[in-house]
Amino acid sequence: MDVGFLGLGRMGRAMALSLVRAGHRVRVWNRSPEAAEALRGEGAEPVADPAEAFAGDAAVTMLADDAALRAVVLDSGVLDRPTRPGLHLGMSTISVALAEELAARHAAAGIDYVSAPVFGRPDVAAKGALNIVAAGPGAAVERAGPLLDAMGAKTWPFGAEPARANAVKLAGNFMLVSAIEAMSEAVSFAGAHGVPAADLLDMLTGTIFASPIYRNYGGAIAAARYEPPGFGLALGAKDVRLVLEAAEAARVPMPFAGVLRDNLLDALAHGDGDKDLAALARVAARRSGRG
Template structure:
């Protein structure tokens, strides 16, 4: 199968590098073409348009910043759906609304191709270590076809959510909500410990070896203690985008998320303070500032 990859951001680039190391001649496209050069140096083929890439491929991966960007590269006369080979598969790895996935699935069906929701769980360092977890939903036969490619991307685990393309995006939104609320809570807890005069690193070490022995608390807790806000693994602007999607999805199902709204407000303040390109852990600066 001829394979293409669209979107070479912080997470997309290491995933594409994993693929390129196994699949020689990987077709790649990125809006900022210079970001594709490291892949070209390893044998990938740079395409100048989405249309050019899609027309060459049986399978196209995409991981772009938001719903609007995904619609832009998928829909319309120059999009993936109109040019992907007949029976081809579009693997969307972005964090988006379930409703967007359903709309794009319908577009692909009109063109005789398949759309799969495969959002990614893991930071760039997890991608490089091939320790990603990927959630998948869509037509079972198409999911089975691309499972080896997901492993090639760096997936340590593939978690299937059935045939509805809306399912995996919903699972990803719920996951990111827990990550973001955990980061905010850890930032507050670390600050509280420091203000009270105890060693916050010692306290976090105790937690991550006992009741909070989990990757999220280990990785984000370490970053919070180090105040390592640049370069961003998971940028604040993207984090705010995700919590906005969470609350939008909640509203669509008549839900109420008071904690989510508090996290949203903290992230909004952080972006407004000029921290949008920093790691999400920089929300700690807003928590300290708001004392």
């Protein structure tokens, strides 16, 4: 397929290359053009104007946040150009509210819109092994199949309303940050009773909590290894804010999310925003006098 890809951060870059490897023609755009140029030698075709990427059989967006997506797609006028793509595959982690707005605006413009956020870190993206949660009109999801298959190990369908995929993504990230907080408190608790963090987490993440999330973040906490960031703490704080906003809109109390919010603010106030999300463990340690 003839694909435009917008947003070449660490995740986007790896995903765009997966598309190239699968034989698609891929035009790539990024706000800072060096990231696009860097992919020229890898088989992708850099373009300077987002409108050139938002065209073709399908456009894929993997932008940083609501503001970036709003600027590039909604406020730029690209939805109304004659060259607009047949399909927009929105893979960024964005708010439920923006996903709803995007669905309405695309419907009005006559473009199929599929929300398809992903689970997996850059190394997983590089292998084309992401887990993708997709929601949108059935025919559109089907047409996106070859692209989704190139980027992910599996696509999990969540029905026809795009925003549902974003709700799932936010729910998953909420559970992820909750798991880190639970480990953080457990480590401070056990540590105060003489148990080393590594001993505790080796056991728990090797048995009843033997899942990728617990192993990755548990390993980082046990080793107090918070740099370089895989998933930055400030980004995690942003995602928790999106969770709280969507929870408020639907009137769902989420006391764990409230605790996460405060502890992430505590971490940000202590200068850990650029560290890995695992650095949330430093908050529990500091509060117990062991920081």
